[in-house]
Amino acid sequence: MEFMTREDKEYLENKLKELIAKRPLISNRIAEARALGDLRENADYHAAREDQGMNEAEIRRIEERLKNSVVTDDMIKPDDVVFLGATVRMREVDSDDEDLYKLVGEATGDFTLDYFEVTPASPMGEALLKARVGEIIRVDTPKGIKKFEVLEIVS
Structure with a gap:
């Protein structure tokens, strides 16, 4: 499935x-x-x-x-939990940089979008899936662990 x-x-x-x-x-x-x-x-x-x-x-x-x-659009989901299809505003804890991320099933590769696409199979997507607003997630990157705060679920 x-x-x-x-x-x-x-x-x-x-x-x-x-x-x-x-x-x-x-x-x-x-x-x-x-x-x-x-x-x-x-x-x-x-x-x-x-x-x-x-x-x-x-x-x-x-x-x-x-x-x-x-x-997943047909599933009942809580409003404050990140699921597939959600666009999320997050802040990187160390730098205070804010960006939008969208959790997608398959990335389109379109880099002209207003958000970064992440899939559940990626380290960011894995950490983001089922995260709650206000939660700090940890993402294992090639440059080490980065922390992000989930600020809001935009859509």
């Missing part, structure tokens, strides 16, 4: 549609490369087959994740 937000699930469903739509394109590339003749030294053919394998593996991975997913 994998917990994810409704946004995460929609993202995966859209990604799955894109990957499925690529199937005919990859099949056409394979057919065109096969028509060129000798397959032993046909780099286009081997590249297209490799793309097909990676595409199919990603389709299976996403289908499995969606099959085993539980959308």
